[in-house]
Amino acid sequence: MLTPTQAPESPLARRVTDWLEPRTWIILNTLVIGWHSSHWSGIAWGVFASVFCAVIPMLFIQRGVKKGKYGDRHVGSRKQRFVVLPFVFLSVAVGLGVMLAGGAPQEMVAMVVTMMVTLFALTAITFAWKISVHQAVAAGSVAMIAVAYGPWALAGFALVALVGWSRIKLRDHTPSQVAAGTALGALLAVLTFAPLR
Secondary structure (H helix, E strand, O other): OOOOOOOOOOHHHHHHHHHOOHHHHHHHHHHHHHHHHHHHHHHHHHHHHHHHHHHHHHHHHHHHHHOOOOOOOOOOOHHHHHHHHHHHHHHHHHHHHHHHHOOOOHHHHHHHHHHHHHHHHHHHHHOOOOOOHHHHHHHHHHHHHHHHHOHHHHHHHHHHHHHHHHHHHOOOOOHHHHHHHHHHHHHHHHHHHHHHO
């Protein structure tokens, strides 16, 4: 039962948060950047990268949720993120190592390095503050696509704003945490992906 101060959860905000979660953006990014880097062979590398950057982390989180270690698949607890984020970092690092050994396109390598840099920054900030991972990943993805394809892709920030609205509406983050995540993701994408590609 809801208390007088509680409002019912917004179904739209929940759907936006669930549908446009980090793994969705990561899979999209690996395929879109993959195509840009070398068309079909790039797509193949994108599928490979998505396994280590999105699928394995997703399975790890789902297993933790089933065992009761995490509250939900978004890992809202800052304390629980200290386990999840280093695991995700390790998974991405292993994928990157294989990509380097296998001669993956430079643009794909730059994308995964950018993901690692962003993960490192998010983990460091999480020790002090609950920055929005949703926003960092969404903003970083749109920024990388814009760097690769051109400024028209910046229209994707409309979806980034929608995700930010959902995180605030669901009370998972404050406006400042959403703004900081957005700025961090976009900035690191420009500073890392652009020069490395």
